[in-house]
Amino acid sequence: MLARIIIAAVLLVALGFIPIAGWLRFGLYMAAYFIIGYDILIKAGKGIKNRQVFDESFLMAIATIGAIGLAIYEKSGDYTEAIAVMLFYQVGEWFQSYAVGKSRRNISELMDIRPDYANLYKDGVIERVDPDEVEIGSTIVVNPGEKVPIDGVIIEGNSSLNTSALTGESLPRDAKSGDEIISGCINMSGVLKIETTREFGESTVSKILDLVENASSRKSKSENFISKFARIYTPAVCTGAVLLAVAPPLVRLFAMDLPASWETWVYRALTFLVASCPCALVISIPLSFFAGIGGASKEGVLVKGSNYLETLSKTKIVVFDKTGTLTQGVFEVSGIHHSKMENEKLLEYAALAESASSHPISRSLQRAYGKELDQSRAENIQEISGNGVMATVDGLRIAVGNDKLMEHLGIEYIPCRSVGTIIHIAIDGKYAGHIVISDVVKPQSKGAIESLKSAGIQKTVMLTGDTASVAERVAGELGIDQVYSQLLPGDKVEKVEELIKSKPEKSKLAFVGDGINDAPVLSRADIGIAMGAMGSDAAIEAADVVLMDDNPMKISKAIKISKKCLGIVYQNIVFAIGIKLLCLLLVAMGLAGMWLAIFADVGVMIIAVLNAIRALFVRKI
Amino acid sequence: MKKTYKIDVDCANCANKMETAACKTPGVAAATVNFMTLKMNVEFEDGHDPKSVMEQVRKNCKRVEDDCEIYI
Numbered sequence: 001m002l003a004r005i006i007i008a009a010v011l012l013v014a015l016g017f018i019p020i021a022g023w024l025r026f027g028l029y030m031a032a033y034f035i036i037g038y039d040i041l042i043k044a045g046k047g048i049k050n051r052q053v054f055d056e057s058f059l060m061a062i063a064t065i066g067a068i069g070l071a072i073y074e075k076s077g078d079y080t081e082a083i084a085v086m087l088f089y090q091v092g093e094w095f096q097s098y099a100v101g102k103s104r105r106n107i108s109e110l111m112d113i114r115p116d117y118a119n120l121y122k123d124g125v126i127e128r129v130d131p132d133e134v135e136i137g138s139t140i141v142v143n144p145g146e147k148v149p150i151d152g153v154i155i156e157g158n159s160s161l162n163t164s165a166l167t168g169e170s171l172p173r174d175a176k177s178g179d180e181i182i183s184g185c186i187n188m189s190g191v192l193k194i195e196t197t198r199e200f201g202e203s204t205v206s207k208i209l210d211l212v213e214n215a216s217s218r219k220s221k222s223e224n225f226i227s228k229f230a231r232i233y234t235p236a237v238c239t240g241a242v243l244l245a246v247a248p249p250l251v252r253l254f255a256m257d258l259p260a261s262w263e264t265w266v267y268r269a270l271t272f273l274v275a276s277c278p279c280a281l282v283i284s285i286p287l288s289f290f291a292g293i294g295g296a297s298k299e300g301v302l303v304k305g306s307n308y309l310e311t312l313s314k315t316k317i318v319v320f321d322k323t324g325t326l327t328q329g330v331f332e333v334s335g336i337h338h339s340k341m342e343n344e345k346l347l348e349y350a351a352l353a354e355s356a357s358s359h360p361i362s363r364s365l366q367r368a369y370g371k372e373l374d375q376s377r378a379e380n381i382q383e384i385s386g387n388g389v390m391a392t393v394d395g396l397r398i399a400v401g402n403d404k405l406m407e408h409l410g411i412e413y414i415p416c417r418s419v420g421t422i423i424h425i426a427i428d429g430k431y432a433g434h435i436v437i438s439d440v441v442k443p444q445s446k447g448a449i450e451s452l453k454s455a456g457i458q459k460t461v462m463l464t465g466d467t468a469s470v471a472e473r474v475a476g477e478l479g480i481d482q483v484y485s486q487l488l489p490g491d492k493v494e495k496v497e498e499l500i501k502s503k504p505e506k507s508k509l510a511f512v513g514d515g516i517n518d519a520p521v522l523s524r525a526d527i528g529i530a531m532g533a534m535g536s537d538a539a540i541e542a543a544d545v546v547l548m549d550d551n552p553m554k555i556s557k558a559i560k561i562s563k564k565c566l567g568i569v570y571q572n573i574v575f576a577i578g579i580k581l582l583c584l585l586l587v588a589m590g591l592a593g594m595w596l597a598i599f600a601d602v603g604v605m606i607i608a609v610l611n612a613i614r615a616l617f618v619r620k621i
Numbered sequence: 622m623k624k625t626y627k628i629d630v631d632c633a634n635c636a637n638k639m640e641t642a643a644c645k646t647p648g649v650a651a652a653t654v655n656f657m658t659l660k661m662n663v664e665f666e667d668g669h670d671p672k673s674v675m676e677q678v679r680k681n682c683k684r685v686e687d688d689c690e691i692y693i
Contacts, residue, residue, distance in 0.1 A: 104659075
């Protein structure tokens with residue numbers, strides 16, 4: 001292609017300097033014309049045969065043949081224009097396919113997390129195989145620098161993992177024997193032996209790739225608008241061209257008593273057709289979305305479709321689930337009050353009494369104690385469901401539980417003013433103090449709410465099953481506008497429906513949850529955002545947008561990415577349609593020639609493509 | 622049943638034309654063409670053999686856009 005372009009260009013320049021005339025001149029120019037344009041002519045011919053007129057090749061063929069015809073008719077011998085137009089068009093096409101190919105490669109490289117092989121370990125021998133062939137329960141070896149190909153559990157080795165391809169998080173994560181490991185991470189330091197727990201097709205990396213690659217199949221309204229537009233546009237432009245060729249000369253001839261000057265108007269109509277190709281629009285809009293989705297996935301934000309990216313950009317209300325989203329969902333001891341002994345000792349008794357339980361609160365007590373617990377010290381453990389635990393520790397009768405347990409045992413207790421879950425402790429029937437346990441707010445949560453406000457979110461709402469006092473405190477601390485507390489899981493759907501009803505139609509509502517037990521709410525909201533989804537299938541299924549790690553800052557990032565992408569989409573729509581209409585107008589008025597028409601065709605497209613690629617760069621927003 | 626095919630086509634408008642042509646082919650429930658990944662997702666109606674349907678899809682696509690290719 002490049003060779004043809006160069007030969008034709010050289011020939012054209014050379015012919016300009018050679019003073020020949022007549023048939024030889026015509027022949028030489030035609031030679032140049034065929035060199036540069038033969039494939040277009042063939043395509044146009046085939047198009048006519050298949051009754052697919054009005055495609056680009058057809059327009060180019062008609063326009064250039066028309067120009068040559070006019071040159072012969074007017075005996076001007078000016079064949080340069082037809083050849084130059086064809087040459088220009090081919091340069092444009094060549095550059096366009098280069099730009100599209102380049103951007104396609106850029107985006108695929110960005111999403112290049114697909115592992116090419118797995119090192120299967122069998123009977124002491126390591127064999128390099130296709131990840132597809134590895135069965136569940138096989139052992140694979142991952143060397144430093146390699147990608148983890150399949151989800152599994154580490155059975156041997158320690159290492160740190162680079163999860164940036166999945167989460168956008170650059171801090172490495174430590175992994176040791178016994179830990180679960182997900183595919184797509186890059187092993188950085190040590191050799192790991194992994195027992196696979198999934199097939200390759202079911203592994204995280206395959207799911208992510210599948211999701212991102214299919215995302216652009218769910219088309220957004222803007223894209224649908226463009227395809228509809230293109231469908232009306234092409235016939236409209238063709239009708240316009242015919243009118244331009246026929247109407248003015250007839251008017252001149254019959255109404256104004258002027259010469260018809262057919263050749264001027266036919267020429268203008270042809271130019272008009274060249275300028276009209278809708279390709280810039282048709283390519284740049286999906287490309288912008290594709291780049292936006294690709295860029296977001298690099299930041300650990302997976303968007304399931306262009307339509308969701310579009311809705312996300314219109315989000316005005318963000319509803320949060322509290323536990324696991326804004327808070328860590330891990331309870332911590334935040335205070336010990338009214339203790340009749342050393343705080344440490346009280347904690348020790350409580351932890352021992354609760355040592356057999358795996359309840360999150362028991363676990364937090366054990367963690368707060370921090371030392372190894374000798375379970376044999378606790379005997380006669382008796383769990384009173386919903387109230388607490390009673391046990392004999394070191395011969396002392398310990399009761400650990402809430403207000404109800406104390407009332408049940410007839411022990412007078414001191415109520416606590418602190419917010420959180422209160423655990424009272426009684427030793428041998430006497431009150432010994434209480435421990436306050438509370439869920440810890442994520443360190444980024446406050447910043448996340450602020451940055452949502454700066455991203456144009458008008459209202460933030462928090463839903464929680466917790467008590468009003470806990471909810472109010474967290475909301476106050478984070479600056480959340482509205483709180484609904486003591487909700488059962490079913491109530492959350494109702495609340496979200498209420499909120500959706502009460503908001504204006506155009507502003508969208510997003511719900512952010514951890515995807516564990518809020519799947520119905522995720523699917524009910526305009527946009528469901530699941531966070532902390534690494535390895536959780538349920539969340540990936542239910543949500544429209546998936547945040548790979550549990551950092552709430554990513555919510556505003558996702559919204560900003562969507563806004564940037566949609567901004568580019570609108571720019572391209574306005575720019576492409578605007579320039580095109582302007583060029584068509586100039587051409588129709590005779591103020592612009594074939595050159596501008598070619599620019600309107602390929603030039604606009606190239607600029608639009610380059611603009612679309614900007615959607616890929618979202619690291620810094 | 623859903624299947625994905627690799628395609629080759631060099632302009633976005635042509636990809637849209639292919640999509641329309643594929644959708645109109647008997648036996649195809651839905652088809653989407655992704656110009657960026659150069660893939661065609663086809664959902665077949667029950668009781669149709671994907672292979673023979675795809676031959677027809679290719680024929681129809683070639684009619685609207687001579688330059689395209691579908692790798693069946």
